[in-house]
Amino acid sequence: MHLVADELAFSYPGRAVLRGVSVSVNTGTRLGVVGENGSGKSTFLHLLAGRLDPSGGEVRRDGTVALVEQELHATPGQTVGDLVAGTLDGLRTAAAELEAAAAAFDHETGDLAELQRTLARAEHLAAWDADRRVDVALTRLGAPREPGRPLDELSVGERYRVRLACRLAERADLLLLDEPTNHLDTGAIEFLTGELVAWRGGLAVVTHDRELLDDVATAILDLDPSWDGRPVLYGQPGYLSYRFAKNQTLHRWRQRYRAERKRAAHLAEVLDSSYEGLSDEWRPPKGSQTHRRATRARIHVKAADRLAQKLEAEAVEVPVPPPALAFPDLPAMSPGWDAAEPLVEVRSPLVVAGGGDRSRSDGDGTGDGRGDDAGGGNSVPSVLLDLPGTRVAVPPSGRLLVTGPNGAGKSTLLRVLAGGAGLARGSRVSRDGVRIGVVGQESLALTPQAARRTGFETAADEALELLAAGALDPDHVVAVASLGLLSEEDLDRPLGELSVGQRRRFELARALLHVPHLLLLDEPTNHLSIDLVDELTRALTITPAAVVVATHDRRMREELADWPELPLA
Incomplete structure (x- = not known):
């Protein structure tokens, strides 16, 4: 067998996506x-x-x-x-x-x-x-x-x-x-x-x-x-x-770009100086060789123009690089809080679902929770999370890595910490005024109603709607555009037109909007590019805010190996 892509190109209306992709895949x-x-x-x-069908090139199979x-x-x-x-x-x-x-x-x-x-x-x-x-x-x-x-x-x-x-x-x-x-x-x-x-x-x-x-x-x-x-x-x-x-290539690329921009700036200064000498106010003194002086000035300017044209012809055309993550400076606490008091504390949680309760899937993309087999009208309650005698407390600037197989209840535990899951047993206590940012797994699986809404609403619109609805504190808001997660063009596109990965970026931005004291991240690397995964991992290790991560990503678990771990069976 073989598959060959030759100079493959593709464009959506008004937007080029791929250009010049050539690759072969054989046994x-x-x-x-x-x-x-x-x-x-x-x-x-x-x-x-x-x-x-490609808009350019071909695929042979x-x-x-x-x-x-x-x-x-x-x-x-x-x-x-x-x-x-x-x-x-x-x-x-x-x-x-x-x-x-x-x-x-x-x-x-x-x-x-x-x-x-x-x-x-x-x-x-x-x-x-x-x-x-x-x-x-x-x-x-x-x-x-x-x-x-x-x-x-x-x-x-x-x-x-x-x-x-x-x-x-x-x-x-x-x-x-x-x-x-x-x-x-x-x-x-x-x-x-x-x-x-x-x-x-x-x-x-x-x-x-x-x-x-x-x-x-x-x-x-x-x-x-x-x-x-x-x-x-x-x-x-x-x-x-x-x-x-790739890092070596990017380094050389950026060096060349900086050198070209420096040369362009120097030439601009020379041109400014040359043209200032030919302003309307300049007049040669009486008795001087007027035409000769003017000719020399024109020759000087033309030479500078030729240099500018030469530089422009030799300049490196550098595409706009992908936006780098600019993680905001999140607070560990609000003024007057006791550093010894947890932001959120959960004791002996028991969460059950039954009777076709859609919460059985934990709101994630994996059906994480023991209720996975409870679907379709089954009236028998199913256990999503049961941690008798367990205390989970997240202090200011705390860290917690939640691990375990699908069905162990990781997503349910994060929903309990966020206050989004009812407890059949146990308790949850949180500080007054604590701000919690949540990134779940299945937030991208839009309901038909949400799909219709986000088909016309942009990321910027949704952020403004949250502010207008009182869901955000005007004194504690991060501008989505400043995070480097979405370009200005993507912020103005309807959410329904964004790729799965771009919508995932918006979910992360939405969690950071209200400057949270605590971040709850359920499989945060899903659908993100590997460059962003590297940047996000570094940011999570140094942010002053408390962070709880549930992940199957093996490399991320290695990089967060020094965090306290809560393994769920």
Whole structure:
């Protein structure tokens, strides 16, 4: 199999997304795709899969292609069993066609090499083992296995894991994955990593997961603009090699840019001085060689003009770099507070859900919480979080890392700390006036009503609405534009037109708007670019505000290893 993208370009109305992308993916290629939010990573996968037609260049494919998107929009009434059945039927049909081709082979005139490829393909699909493969993948990824469960009643993460399990079992020649680790816990990521390393075809994986890039990628395609405005393919495997090479390139790029700007500024001063000498008020003294002096002045100015033109022709055209995170200076406490008193304290929390309560999914993208199996009208209460005898107290400037598998209740605990979950047992106490910023997982999975609203509302509009509604204190507000999370152009675009990653950036900005004393971040690296993940991790380690993070991101956990940890089983 092979897939070749040649000078690929794509534009949405009024906005160019990709230009000059050339890459090939063959058997054994495991291509990591990175870039800033909005750089066109998901669009690139859709072009490779044939879901979109390029506005320039071409894509050539030989072999089967499977795409796992970030968001699976379920058809009403569609169930887990429907997805699994579709996978199994497709495998059996493909295997039957290959077996028929082998049986009809003419041993007198046929191409034996082609026959061998046909038999090898049938052996690889292994349709007789497909049921077991699907069941193993569903189990190891922590996906729902009940055939009758409606997809539209599952969380975003549950739907993603079902689709991912089916795609892994299909064994396509080319597998395209969009942020595959966003909804997986550590055990599921380890299973996925093993599957990808052993993949017999080609892979293209859009990811912010630095550990996954280290473990899997044989090359990394960076869709961010480079020196000449085109994407760059880094051929060395591993994230650290990529990061070193990119940092070196950026350093040289910025040095050249500063040198060119310095030369331009110096020339501007020379030109100003030359033209001042030719002002209307200047007159040569009587008896002087007027024409000769004027000619020399004109020659001098023309020479300066030629220098300016030469410099402009040689100047480096540098695209606007991605915005750097400007994390605000958050307060640890308000005046008069006792430093020994916690900002929030929770004791022996018990949270239950039942009777189709949608809170069972914890408001996250993974269905995190033991209530994941409680869907669809089940009236039996299910336990989302149960920590008898446990005290969780977050002091000013405190740190806490919450870990555990999907279903352990991490997202529910963060909702309890935020005051957004009712307690069936236990207590929650918070200081008067404490400001809490929250970034959840499933805030991007918009309801139809929210989707209609955000389709027309911009990020700037929503911030102003929060202020007008009294949800923000005018004396404690951070300007969204100052954070470097979204460009001015993106702030003025309707939220519904932003990419998933850009909407995630806005969720982070929204959490910082009211200058919180406490940040509660549930899988904060999901959907963010790896550059921003690096910047955010550094900011969280030094901010005066208290921070609680729940994450499966292995590299982030390593970088926050000195924080107190609360493991949930």
